[in-house]
Amino acid sequence: MDLMNLNTRKFIYMGRVKAGIFLFILVFLLFASFSATSASNITVSGDSFDDINNAITTANSGDLIQLGSNTFKSNGSGIRITTENLTFIGASPNNPATVSGENISRIFLINATTTTFKYINFINGNGNGTTGTAILTYSKIIVENCTFSDNIGESGAT
Structure with missing residues (x-):
């Protein structure tokens, strides 16, 4: 039971890390698009x-x-x-x-x-x-x- 519980926690933790990285990249790209100037x-x-x-x-x-x-x-x-x-x-x-x-x-x-x-x-x-x-x-x-x-x-x- 403890082994199964440990693997589940590891899976949930890795999912949160990936989600955090994805959100960081998304926010960075959103900021970059607003700060870039375009030609008129x-x-x-x-x-x-x-x-x-x-x-x-x-x-x-x-x-x-x-x-x-x-x-x-x-x-x-x-x-x-x-x-x-x-x-x-x-x-x-x-x-x-x-x-x-x-x-x-x-x-x-x-x-x-x-x-x-x-x-x-x-x-x-x-x-x-x-x-x-x-x-x-x-x-x-x-x-x-x-x-x-x-x-x-x-x-x-x-």
Whole structure:
């Protein structure tokens, strides 16, 4: 009788340990899911560089700036990026966004690391005798499925 009682107690004890470990893991995963930050999608409407600059001021590192298939035109100054790890994306490879320097300004000036551009046409950037007519950066950038045309500058123009 004592041997059977001892085995039953051992079984109950091991069941409680396993349940305790399971609960600990569950609470840890629940806490981790609440404490993790996720990237936001920021949709830019309008048609000017100011509209994109306004979206950048509200963005956090890791956010996605959605440009859709809109055409954005310069008002005389470029788009300045100072937030780290932003992605700018057009609607699709067949329906890209267009950013135009209107032959009066550079398009992007980047003072942040790892900026990504996807599905964007960069046109009519003008460095006004300097470098970086479409994009001026000294940081890492990623360019996927983008086109560059009719940009004018001393060097680095396409």
